Amino acid sequence: MSDEKFVGTPRKVTTHVNQNEDLIFEKSSAGKKGYRLAELDVPAVDAAALLGDAVRTDGLGVMPELSEIEIIRHFTRLSTWNYAIDLGMYPLGSCTMKYNPRINEMVARLEGLAEAHPYQPESLSQGALGIMKLLSACLIEITGMDAITLQPAAGAHGEFTGILLARAYHQAQGNPRTKILIPDSAHGTNPATAAVCGYQVANLKSNSEGMVDLAELEKLVTEDVAALMLTNPSTIGVFESDIHKIADILHAKGALLYMDGANMNALCGKTRPGDFGADVMHLNLHKTFSTPHGGGGPGSGPVACKKILEPFLPTPVVVERENGLLGLEFNRPQSVGRVKAWYGNFGMFTRALAYILANGPDGLRQTTEDAVLNANYLRAKLKDTFELPYKAPSLHEVVFSDKLQAKNGVKTGDMGKRLIDYGFHAYTVSFPLVVSGAMMIEPTESESKEELDLLVDALQQIAREAEENPELVQTAPHTTRLQRLDETTAARKPVLRWKAPVAATPLTVDTAAKEW
Numbered sequence: 001m002s003d004e005k006f007v008g009t010p011r012k013v014t015t016h017v018n019q020n021e022d023l024i025f026e027k028s029s030a031g032k033k034g035y036r037l038a039e040l041d042v043p044a045v046d047a048a049a050l051l052g053d054a055v056r057t058d059g060l061g062v063m064p065e066l067s068e069i070e071i072i073r074h075f076t077r078l079s080t081w082n083y084a085i086d087l088g089m090y091p092l093g094s095c096t097m098k099y100n101p102r103i104n105e106m107v108a109r110l111e112g113l114a115e116a117h118p119y120q121p122e123s124l125s126q127g128a129l130g131i132m133k134l135l136s137a138c139l140i141e142i143t144g145m146d147a148i149t150l151q152p153a154a155g156a157h158g159e160f161t162g163i164l165l166a167r168a169y170h171q172a173q174g175n176p177r178t179k180i181l182i183p184d185s186a187h188g189t190n191p192a193t194a195a196v197c198g199y200q201v202a203n204l205k206s207n208s209e210g211m212v213d214l215a216e217l218e219k220l221v222t223e224d225v226a227a228l229m230l231t232n233p234s235t236i237g238v239f240e241s242d243i244h245k246i247a248d249i250l251h252a253k254g255a256l257l258y259m260d261g262a263n264m265n266a267l268c269g270k271t272r273p274g275d276f277g278a279d280v281m282h283l284n285l286h287k288t289f290s291t292p293h294g295g296g297g298p299g300s301g302p303v304a305c306k307k308i309l310e311p312f313l314p315t316p317v318v319v320e321r322e323n324g325l326l327g328l329e330f331n332r333p334q335s336v337g338r339v340k341a342w343y344g345n346f347g348m349f350t351r352a353l354a355y356i357l358a359n360g361p362d363g364l365r366q367t368t369e370d371a372v373l374n375a376n377y378l379r380a381k382l383k384d385t386f387e388l389p390y391k392a393p394s395l396h397e398v399v400f401s402d403k404l405q406a407k408n409g410v411k412t413g414d415m416g417k418r419l420i421d422y423g424f425h426a427y428t429v430s431f432p433l434v435v436s437g438a439m440m441i442e443p444t445e446s447e448s449k450e451e452l453d454l455l456v457d458a459l460q461q462i463a464r465e466a467e468e469n470p471e472l473v474q475t476a477p478h479t480t481r482l483q484r485l486d487e488t489t490a491a492r493k494p495v496l497r498w499k500a501p502v503a504a505t506p507l508t509v510d511t512a513a514k515e516w
């Protein structure tokens, strides 16, 4: 590697380049153990006599055998190849990758909560039920809705639950209807949800401001439309200023307004969907209300709704009994049924509640204001460097495009990868689809001005490189352990499972030296 590739790099994250893959993963040698068991103090059991054919006899030899320190070093080493929020910001637009205060983790791990059994009697679960009740009350207040379920395990799962509620509501009126309207800037989960719930998806074009085109909406809303699924602020970070009119147009035809509330980080404490006409919405606790996400979960996507949809909410519902104790009510004849095992991802409820109570109403409002301020700071600093396709005021995120750099053959994905060399996670690349070559940045309220300035410097430097040395950007990243991967093969022929090697390379002094 030439030194020039590191010029301007404010910090270096990963260093381990070009290692022999076999040596990294094949560390096992026969007979090593990372545990010691006490002598048996009961009679030994003959597994074959007990289990017969079910006893596994083949493939036992391929289980890795290592000492404790080898395992610790292996996983610690792997962790240093990763990027982490504890190392720097994730400017990923649409993901709201904010800082998760450590105290939330401590609260979620409190023994009485973390070890509670879901079949514990109600009388011994008052604390857990109280947390669900209080969190529900807070989220109802924040959204301006009337009722809520905490069961769904993710945003997409919340969408599914919300559209099931809409379907059950229309069905109860005699006709579930056939269509769901979805703007072209929507998150991909919206059309997927509509389809999974048995609806046809009708595409609604945005206007030049990136907002819903009211005339177009009037044309498309018929008595066949069950709901419009709308993200507000939209995926380009723009508030739908005609949201009341949108709700009125839908309601006039008996259709519902579903709000994708994944972007509540831009509204929390400032305005409430229930007040501007939404009938049902989901929240992403794992975006707006801290609680970690990524890597497949766990998540939590509560669904809040207006009174008309309340009878259809999933069961069980937390209720207050006559004796003043809290309990779980299962008898709701119109309910769409259970959508998740037990009561939802409980650890996320405690984290979110801790976050909400620690901030309080003023703190949540401040969070929103800071998130919007940070996005607008980046917009102001970078608007002369990258093309800004939509000029409407930004809320919590800003979408640029690679139009200026693409003239030199440098695309959004190239600049995202080059950003890794500068010690940042990439922004969101090529989404939303309404912007060709999109570069979507959401800084969240967590980042300081110093961190934002570093990101601005890095992006401006990358834009200069795109002019002066496009190849440098096109071949990034250069500082990571692995360089450009073949993304097509990775997608078409994914290798998702570790497989035992035919013969492991024996570890010698020579080969071990190469390992680090």
Ligand SMILES: *Cc1c(COP(=O)(O)O)cnc(C)c1O
Pocket (backbone or CB within 6 Å): 094, 095, 154, 155, 156, 157, 187, 189, 231, 235, 260, 262, 263, 284, 299, 301
């Ligand atoms: C993140 C997101 C979703 C999906 O949420 P998951 O928890 O990832 O299922 C849906 N809509 C929007 C706008 C989002 O940003």
